Amino acid sequence: MIHHLHPPATILNSPGNIVIFLAMVMVVMAMTMMMAMCLVMIMTMSVMAVVVVAMMTMIMVVVLTMTIVIVIPLPLPVGMAVPISARKRMQQWENRTCLVGEGELGDADGPGLSQNWLCQRENYNHG
Incomplete structure (x- = not known):
């Protein structure tokens, strides 16, 4: 046994x-x-x-x-434990290319705060 x-x-x-x-x-x-x-x-x-x-x-x-x-x-x-919508959003954030300097005010289509913050973080990390 x-x-x-x-x-x-x-x-x-x-x-x-x-x-x-x-x-x-x-x-x-x-x-x-x-x-x-x-x-x-x-x-x-x-x-x-x-x-x-x-x-x-x-x-x-x-x-x-x-x-x-x-x-x-x-x-x-x-991966499924995280709600699917949240996972899709995360994938969108990951796939989204952040321009240098973007994220202070956002761009024309007005991304959400989290996306702006993520862009700021990416810019910070990339130099």
Whole structure:
């Protein structure tokens, strides 16, 4: 069984494995938490314990939801995680040739502030 597991590097490198790994960890954590809660409730049977258990359950639900929200985008290629519109905009910025001196006031078609800033940065970097 153990020799089938990937080394940590492989797990971290492939998003699919990260998801499986995280899911397993979360399931184990959830199971442990639930068992601990049940034990506490059975042992103490006090109102305080019930309140604490309820709070713990809420926290676990929140953590699980957060993890799911974070984990679901991971199987997609990393580029896809960035919204496609933002990626297109970045490509436009990269493809756009900036004239020397452009970016202070922008040109006739009035590019956005970010594009001006990018042109300023490119001019600064290029000399």
